[in-house]
Amino acid sequence: MRSIGKVLEELQARSNCVFKPGNLLPSVPEGLRLPRDVATFYSRFSEARLFEKPGDSRYRIVRPAEFVPIGQAILGRASCVPLQYSWFALADVLDGNYLAIDCDPDRLGYCYDAFHETIERLDYCKVIARSFTELMNRALEAGDEAWWLGERFETCGYADRLVGDSGDQSSSH
DSSP: OOOHHHHHHHHHTSTTOEEEEOOOOOOOOTTOOOOHHHHHHHHHEEEEEESOBTTBOSEEEOOGGGOOBHHHHHHSSOOSOGGGGGEEEEEEOSSSOEEEEEOSTTSTTOEEEEOTTTTTOGGGOBEEESSHHHHHHHHHHHTTSOGGGSTTOOOOOBTHHHHTTSOSSOOOO
């Protein structure tokens, strides 16, 4: 897997990827941590639009001010699912859905497909990458394709299975 620096270099070289300069890190509540690779991105850029076509992009890495809890981004309020307290909007897929990243030290960097209609159902929230670096590597390889939605995509699991047997919203899938 390429390093985050190498992936960002390769994406910047593409004519259909636009990176806006910046160096403001998003803030997260006490007890949570910003993944190091996410900090690397925001220390260089304020936002990125990946795989643009005229009037459209596949997705956009959000500005630091938009790096908010996933419930706020999708629902306009905090999620009622305790596990999602540590999930933040990372990429707007520009159809009301997001890719979220976990800032909990125990699941640091896990990336989730956050679909607006099922966001509070952990058994529908796919883990699509175990880090921002992995997410960006997959994006680089897939280009304009929504790789995490494809039939051949092998998920890293579902969020409900990360909870274990604690009783928090676990279910069979």
